[in-house]
Amino acid sequence: MSTVLITGCGSGFGEALALAFAKRGDNVIATMRRPETAPASIKNLVAERSSAVTIAALDVNDADARRRAVDLALSRFGRLDVLVNSAGVGASGSLEDMPTSTLNTIFATNFFGPLELMRLALPVMRKQGSGRIINITSVASLFSTPFMSAYCASKQALDAASIALDIESRSFGVRVAAIVAGPFKTGLPAKSLDIAPSEPYAATHGHFKGVFAELEKHAAEDLSPLVKTVLAAASEANPSLRYVVGTDGIPFIPGLLKALEPEQIFALRLTGQQ
């Protein structure tokens, strides 16, 4: 039985993952910004398994709340085996039009918050001699699209940190994996911090929005492949650096991953681990 701390459990992947880890018999700290608006599924879970599942308030941009969430895992269950960074926020708009405050929110939520949680979890896991950190990145961590520069950059930053941390912490028994997810139907688009285009970008942005809306229509309803992938990343003896899921509609992903294959060998050699 593992103790699992998950961010962004108020909807989407985080909610589905909290339910799945609990079903597997793990202890779960299901965190979200506003526990008072927790989905019924999570409230029911807590009612059924109150000794093993708890809801905790965590805005990933709040340093005190991050510390409290990790402390809660330790005080309640005595350890922290798995951290899943699922909380995230989308944004679209031209880089020129994007307010600095939006850029800051995207990077704080999708990169710095998860990064600081990893930095809190790492010493705990290092002392335990084991631990797993799972970061939900995105296909946007492998390539960039126009009008999504901030989101892509934040996910690419998270991918870079995941890979580096995995190599840095392997000898302590701590492994880090990035989940490169394709499009799934969740609460993400409705909460996306979208910025209307100024006149010079109106035509290209309009075209982008049309193509993107079409892609979103075909996003997968069933989150179970994502859940299965995360459970595998959390429990496989020798996890991959990246797990790809839901990307069948993007034909060039296998080529990008193939090109990245030497990365791990290079990183292990750099640290004398191969």
Ligand SMILES: NC(=O)c1ccc[n+]([C@@H]2O[C@H](COP(=O)([O-])OP(=O)(O)OC[C@H]3O[C@@H](n4cnc5c(N)ncnc54)[C@H](OP(=O)(O)O)[C@@H]3O)[C@@H](O)[C@H]2O)c1
């Ligand atoms: N759905 C996709 O197609 C897709 C594809 C690739 C990657 N992803 C990534 O998957 C992760 C989960 O997203 P999702 O698709 O499940 O969308 P979602 O349903 O919107 O879930 C994201 C959750 O993050 C929470 N959140 C936002 N800002 C937060 C903060 N500062 N602190 C704590 N929680 C915060 C949101 O809670 P509030 O209700 O409080 O805003 C929401 O519950 C994200 O990192 C996203 O980038 C999604």
